[in-house]
Amino acid sequence: MTAAASSVLAACTDRQSVMAAHGSEAERIALLAIIVFAGAGVVMLVVVSALWLAVRGSAGQRAALAGERAIRIGGIAFPVITLTALLGYGLWLMRESLAIEARPALRIEVTGEQWWWRLGYRDRDGNTFAEANEIRIPVGVEVEFELRSADVIHSFWVPSLGGKLDMIPGRTNRLRLKADRPGVYRGQCAEYCGGPHALMALEIVALPQAEFDAWLSAGQRAASIPADEAARRGSELFLAAGCGGCHAVRGTAAEGTIGPDLSRVGERRFLAAATIPAGRGNLARFIADGQSLKPGNLMPPFRIFTPAELDALAAYLASLK
Ligand code: HEC
Ligand SMILES: [Cu+2]
Incomplete structure (x- = not known):
């Protein structure tokens, strides 16, 4: 990894939050959320005031609230106008996410597996290669994720970059995301998929274009x-x-394909789908007793190795970049 890339990784690991938006898609969702919450707050105030008047108000106020006119305005006209306006505004705001025609600059296959993420990349010469769990993308470019599942329903969600989308067996769902600055964005499987679902996280690492290109071509x-x-x-x-x-x-x-591809596992920041930080110590621990670190995961524990052998295995895996 280049020095610049490692500084990107060290600099900013964002909190995993919808309100910490760092991509155009996420910004639209955050704006819509603020408008909906503010609007709902105003409606709530009006309803509570009406309720208060209905209980404590003068006879005249109570009669007005119980009248047909109040029902027509407050119960029919107001909700129809507000919800229609909100729907129209929402569709207008999300028009870019709804209109998917142009070919994306980059497409990455992401397959949900129990309980990790299988990745498929294609480089500029058309060569494909497999990766896992840590998704590298270029900054400022719209990336299309082709979401599939190998087993049960999973859901792909990186809150700082955009909305979530389910990964459904037998289907391909497409999601476009763009990171507007370099950084590390944490995501999470957002659909209960059994066993260690809570330990099925991921990271999207957004790199400056030149660094990404160097990574991709290798x-x-x-x-x-x-x-x-x-x-x-x-x-x-x-x-x-x-x-x-x-x-x-x-x-x-x-050449096995049941578990994550390990060709570049030494570059990853985390192991076992963002469960434990990478490094030789944790590699050795995961091989010997991954079941206590990520209970229920599909890799059997290997208790056959001596500490020196485990260390040698970890040294090998850490060297794969
Ligand atoms: C029966 C299949 C199987 C065998 C055999 C197996 N693994 Fe795994 N391995 C897996 C699966 C599945 C995962 C994903 C676990 C998870 O995160 O849920 C995994 C994960 C890993 C990871 C973490 C990868 C990452 O991207 O975070 C490492 C490292 C690893 N295995 C090393 C080994 C080593 C070393 C051996 C041999 C001593 C081994 N594995 C044997 C299935 C296997
Ligand atoms: Cu899940």
């Missing part, structure tokens, strides 16, 4: 051959222990 190349002794030993253990039955590392005999 995407499909084979993983580098480990330089140091521990990592080399780790790469042998990885194949010998059968990790490759479920995981792929490009350019090696590991």
Whole structure:
């Protein structure tokens, strides 16, 4: 990773909040939310005042409130006009999100899996490559996410960038998001999908275009051959222990597709769908006893390794970039 990219990652990890909007889609949703809440507040005040008058008001006020005219205005005309205006305004505000025609500059496949995110990228030369859990995008560009599910219903939601959209088995839903500044935006599976659903999070890392391009063009190349002794030993253990039955590392005999692609796992900020911070210690811990870190996840614990072997495996995985 370049020095500039790491400074982006260190600088701003935003709070996961609809009100911390950092993309055009999210800004529209936040504005609409403020208008709806403010409007509802005014209506609430009027209703409570009317209620107060109905109980405590003079005989004349009570009679006026009970009259047919009050019902026609307050019960029919007012809601019809307010809700129609709100609907019209909402449709106008969201017109850009509703009109999806132009081809997006970048398309990323995101498949919800129990309980992580499978990613598919295509680089400028048309080569595709797999990634997982950490979604890198360029800043200031509208990105289309092709949302699918491999098993049950999940929901893709990164509040600071936009609204959520369900991932439904057998369907492809499309969502367009744009980050207006570099940063890390946390997201969450927003539809209960069983087991450790609460630990199915993700991060979108928005990089300046040039950095993103460099990252993307290195995407499909084979993983580098480990330089140091521990990592080399780790790469042998990885194949010998059968990790490759479920995981792929490009350019090696590991070609499994059941679990996350690990070709660049050493770059990720977090492991196991934003459950624990990355790093050699946590890699070793996750391999030996991932079930206590993310209970119910679909990777079996590997208690067969000595501490030195675990460390070698972790060194290998951390070197994959
Ligand atoms: C039976 C299939 C299976 C085998 C075998 C397996 N894994 Fe996994 N692994 C998974 C699944 C599924 C996940 C995703 C867990 C989650 O986050 O819910 C995972 C996650 C991981 C992660 C975290 C990846 C990320 O993107 O955060 C690492 C690292 C990992 N496995 C390493 C290993 C190593 C090392 C071995 C061999 C000792 C191994 N795995 C064997 C299925 C497997
Ligand atoms: Cu879920």
